[in-house]
Amino acid sequence: MGDSLTDECEWSELLENPHIKNRGISGDTTMGVLNRLEDIVSSQPAKIFIMIGINNFIHYQRSAVEILVDYQKLSLIFAIAVLIRKYLFKVFCQSIGLNLV
Numbered sequence: 001m002g003d004s005l006t007d008e009c010e011w012s013e014l015l016e017n018p019h020i021k022n023r024g025i026s027g028d029t030t031m032g033v034l035n036r037l038e039d040i041v042s043s044q045p046a047k048i049f050i051m052i053g054i055n056n057f058i059h060y061q062r063s064a065v066e067i068l069v070d071y072q073k074l075s076l077i078f079a080i081a082v083l084i085r086k087y088l089f090k091v092f093c094q095s096i097g098l099n100l101v
Contacts, residue, residue, distance in 0.1 A: 001040060002051040003028040005096070021045070029055045029062075030070035037074065041081045044089070050074070051094035 006024025011017075023040055025032065033052050040048065053070075056062040071093070081087045 001033055001037075001048065002094075003055050005054070006049075006051055027055055027059075028052060029060065030067055030074075031056075034070060034073055034077075037077050041077065041087065041089075044087050046088075047090045047092065048078075049092045049094055051096070054096075 001023035003024060004026035006022065007026045007028075008024070009022070011022050012020040021043075023036075030052050033050070053067045056067050056070075078089075078091055082089075
């Protein structure tokens with residue numbers, strides 16, 4: 001799940017795995033992911049790959065600290081899903097190198 005960097009790739013074709021579901025949305029932000037995370041977690045995936053946050057910088061001038069807070073909220077939702085609902089999945093946070101100077 002993520003923004004256009006995720007959305008614009010045909011992951012199931014690239015990785016030759018028809019079970020992969022691309023939940024990227026072009027222009028999405030960490031808040032957008034937080035708003036739709038429940039539906040994704042409820043589908044009980046085996047793995048969740050996240051790359052999100054660049055649009056927070058570019059379009060909304062949010063700080064790295066604000067984005068980190070959103071990632072902490074994501075982590076809490078994942079922890080609740082595992083501890084309370086007994087869902088088992090792995091989470092992979094992805095990143096690209098970025099020079100913001």
